[in-house]
Amino acid sequence: MIILDTMLIAIRALGTNKLRTGLTMLGIVIGVGAVIALIAAGQGAQKGVTERVNGLGSNLIFVRPAQTQQGGVRGQIATSLTTQDAAALNDPKLLPQVVGVTAQSNATTQAIANGVNVSTTLTAADPNYPAVRNFYPAIGRFITDQDVSSDALVTVLGSTVATELFGSPQSAMNQTVRLAFGPGGRFGFNFQVVGVMQTLGSSSSTNQDDQVFVPISTLQSRIRFLRNPLGQTNVQQITVKVAKSSQIGVTKNEITNLLLQRHGGTQDFTVLSQSDLLATANQVSRTLTILLGAIAGISLVVGGIGIMNIMLVSVTERTREIGIRKAVGARRGDILLQFVVEALIVTIAGGIIGIVIGVVAARLANGHNFGGSSAVQTVVSPLSIVAAFGVSAAIGLFFGIYPAFRASRLDPIEALRTE
Amino acid sequence: MIRLRGITKIYRTGDVEVPALVDARLDIADGEFLAIMGPSGSGKSTLMNILGCLDRPTRGTYELDGQFVHKMSDDQLAMIRNRRIGFVFQSFNLLARLPAVEQVELPLIYRGVHNRRKLAMQALADVGLADRTHHKPTQLSGGQQQRVAIARALVTRPSIIMADEPTGMLDTKTSRDVMETFARLNAERNLTVVFVTHEPEVAAYTRRVVHIRDGRIVDDDAARAEAAGASGPASAAAPAPAQATA
Numbered sequence: 160m161i162i163l164d165t166m167l168i169a170i171r172a173l174g175t176n177k178l179r180t181g182l183t184m185l186g187i188v189i190g191v192g193a194v195i196a197l198i199a200a201g202q203g204a205q206k207g208v209t210e211r212v213n214g215l216g217s218n219l220i221f222v223r224p225a226q227t228q229q230g231g232v233r234g235q236i237a238t239s240l241t242t243q244d245a246a247a248l249n250d251p252k253l254l255p256q257v258v259g260v261t262a263q264s265n266a267t268t269q270a271i272a273n274g275v276n277v278s279t280t281l282t283a284a285d286p287n288y289p290a291v292r293n294f295y296p297a298i299g300r301f302i303t304d305q306d307v308s309s310d311a312l313v314t315v316l317g318s319t320v321a322t323e324l325f326g327s328p329q330s331a332m333n334q335t336v337r338l339a340f341g342p343g344g345r346f347g348f349n350f351q352v353v354g355v356m357q358t359l360g361s362s363s364s365t366n367q368d369d370q371v372f373v374p375i376s377t378l379q380s381r382i383r384f385l386r387n388p389l390g391q392t393n394v395q396q397i398t399v400k401v402a403k404s405s406q407i408g409v410t411k412n413e414i415t416n417l418l419l420q421r422h423g424g425t426q427d428f429t430v431l432s433q434s435d436l437l438a439t440a441n442q443v444s445r446t447l448t449i450l451l452g453a454i455a456g457i458s459l460v461v462g463g464i465g466i467m468n469i470m471l472v473s474v475t476e477r478t479r480e481i482g483i484r485k486a487v488g489a490r491r492g493d494i495l496l497q498f499v500v501e502a503l504i505v506t507i508a509g510g511i512i513g514i515v516i517g518v519v520a521a522r523l524a525n526g527h528n529f530g531g532s533s534a535v536q537t538v539v540s541p542l543s544i545v546a547a548f549g550v551s552a553a554i555g556l557f558f559g560i561y562p563a564f565r566a567s568r569l570d571p572i573e574a575l576r577t578e
Numbered sequence: 579m580i581r582l583r584g585i586t587k588i589y590r591t592g593d594v595e596v597p598a599l600v601d602a603r604l605d606i607a608d609g610e611f612l613a614i615m616g617p618s619g620s621g622k623s624t625l626m627n628i629l630g631c632l633d634r635p636t637r638g639t640y641e642l643d644g645q646f647v648h649k650m651s652d653d654q655l656a657m658i659r660n661r662r663i664g665f666v667f668q669s670f671n672l673l674a675r676l677p678a679v680e681q682v683e684l685p686l687i688y689r690g691v692h693n694r695r696k697l698a699m700q701a702l703a704d705v706g707l708a709d710r711t712h713h714k715p716t717q718l719s720g721g722q723q724q725r726v727a728i729a730r731a732l733v734t735r736p737s738i739i740m741a742d743e744p745t746g747m748l749d750t751k752t753s754r755d756v757m758e759t760f761a762r763l764n765a766e767r768n769l770t771v772v773f774v775t776h777e778p779e780v781a782a783y784t785r786r787v788v789h790i791r792d793g794r795i796v797d798d799d800a801a802r803a804e805a806a807g808a809s810g811p812a813s814a815a816a817p818a819p820a821q822a823t824a
């Protein structure tokens with residue numbers, strides 16, 4: 160039997176029970192749509208992380224405190240790195256290839272001015288920060304050595320924060336901003352705005368423009384509850400810039416050796432390059448993508464079981480029709496093909512609709528933050544479309560073949576006897 | 579040409595065996611017009627289904643134009659039903675939603691024929707339904723539905739028509755129309771027509787009547803004629819002679 164005839168017969172059969180066909184198809188539509196949209200979200204997250212890490216620059220090395228088990232309670236953030244460590248790494252006699260070192264700590268804070276209150280990230284930095292991170296003030300100045308030595312209450316605003324608080328970066332200059340910390344913002348100081356950073360744009364999911372800078376010494380000495388009981392010079396991250404990215408590997412080893420020496424042989428820190436961060440981040444987001452895809456895949460399988468269920472009902476209901484077709488000369492293969500094609504039409508049509516819905520949903524979600532702090536990014540890959548299409552066709556085949564096989568095996572006389 | 583030897587059909591329901599047809603011997607020559615008669619439950623439908631290649635005998639041999647049908651696979655039987663035999667049922671067995679012309683096209687689809695519409699229209703015209711080609715079964719009378727079914731049986735130009743009580747659900751006048759259609763096809767095209775009926779007036783259209791009772795062929799005009807013509811009873815091993823259509 161010609162395939163075109165089979166398709167016409169199948170379409171007509173599906174058309175006689177439109178509601179049932181529609182509901183069966185809906186299972187596949189939802190499954191495929193969910194696969195497309197959730198994988199797009201997972202891959203978007205992956206892309207965001209990659210962009211963010213790449214944005215750090217390829218010739219940077221990040222040194223962070225490690226969690227140690229000896230001394231100190233396990234689970235607490237270790238406080239092993241100090242501003243003195245940063246200074247040692249910046250010594251040209253020890254590490255000549257290093258062109259810049261900056262130390263920083265971070266906290267979340269409420270920035271309040273003009274009756275406006277925004278939640279943002281506080282970066283306590285030293286004057287080397289702009290050169291190492293290649294991120295400079297657009298107006299005014301950054302934190303100076305003078306600010307650091309005097310624990311000055313000065314701040315440099317990210318452009319987003321400046322605009323949110325004062326309407327524009329220009330009008331933020333020399334204004335006073337209250338930075339409050341802790342539950343309900345109970346601890347706070349008034350800072351004078353001495354500069355506003357350049358705008359980097361929010362292409363990635365963390366917005367570098369949404370932060371405020373204060374001298375690292377100010378955080379260490381004045382904001383007591385953030386201070387570590389063991390000392391006042393702890394830092395959360397030391398960023399080391401080398402001249403060429405080819406020096407990363409060697410420098411990592413030298414930094415490790417130098418710090419081991421300084422810390423009495425205890426490896427209470429980690430030394431990571433951009434590619435190390437990327438590998439870790441990618442692993443996390445890949446796991447996320449797989450997880451999201453698997454959840455969506457389950458709904459696709461449920462949709463497939465719905466197809467099988469309906470096809471079995473349909474074969475039972477149409478036993479007499481099958482008997483008539485066999486009586487006039489339909490072979491087993493003709494009947495098998497007819498029911499498989501019916502299942503395939505449902506799943507392929509459902510798959511196409513699901514792909515359209517999934518892509519549209521992913522596009523609509525892209526750039527929205529849904530009440531979170533950073534925008535959701537979605538990436539619809541052509542591969543996921545091809546895969547979703549293939550999988551829906553495979554589901555039609557897999558779940559359609561058993562009912563079709565049952566139909567094809569019916570005995571013509573038995574089938575004609577049923578009412 | 580049809581030759582049945584020792585055809586037996588036993589239905590098994592649980593532990594009970596019902597011998598619906600026992601040791602049937604029957605020869606049908608090309609171009610014969612033959613009625614099968616017998617009381618209800620005597621095995622007429624069982625015989626027709628086997629003759630029509632819709633069912634297989636439990637044992638016995640069935641030779642159709644030199645081919646041994648009882649040895650064939652399901653798909654080979656489907657092919658025989660599609661090309662060589664047209665089957666007409668008591669209850670018409672039309673598909674519920676299709677217009678007449680598409681009912682008639684059905685066997686041609688499975689045959690992969692291309693000018694189906696034209697052939698189907700011709701077959702409907704042959705049974706006098708040229709003006710009902712796009713009516714669905716619910717829009718047709720019983721007699722018209724049966725004629726659609728006959729057109730469907732004829733459209734593949736088979737050499738044999740099998741009809742199991744084709745007039746069983748029709749009134750006297752419509753029955754006459756249907757039987758006249760069969761008689762005409764038999765005369766004009768030399769079609770072999772085998773049908774089952776209860777009614778002697780319907781059987782009167784034919785030249786040969788086979789009687790069946792309790793699954794056994796008890797009286798066959800041709801066998802009797804042969805026995806009368808020959809020097810003794812027909813031997814089971816002897817090949818059937820070409821039927822004299824008396």
Ligand SMILES: Nc1ncnc2c1ncn2[C@@H]1O[C@H](COP(=O)(O)OP(=O)(O)O)[C@@H](O)[C@H]1O
Nearest residue numbers: 589591596598617618619620621622623624625
């Ligand atoms: N599928 C079946 N299972 C069991 N018994 C059957 C089946 N079909 C027919 N029979 C029995 O076989 C006998 C012959 O049936 P059938 O050929 O339909 O008779 P007729 O057509 O002459 O009325 C009957 O006794 C009937 O009950």
Ligand SMILES: [Mg+2]
Nearest residue numbers: 622623624742
């Ligand atoms: Mg019967």
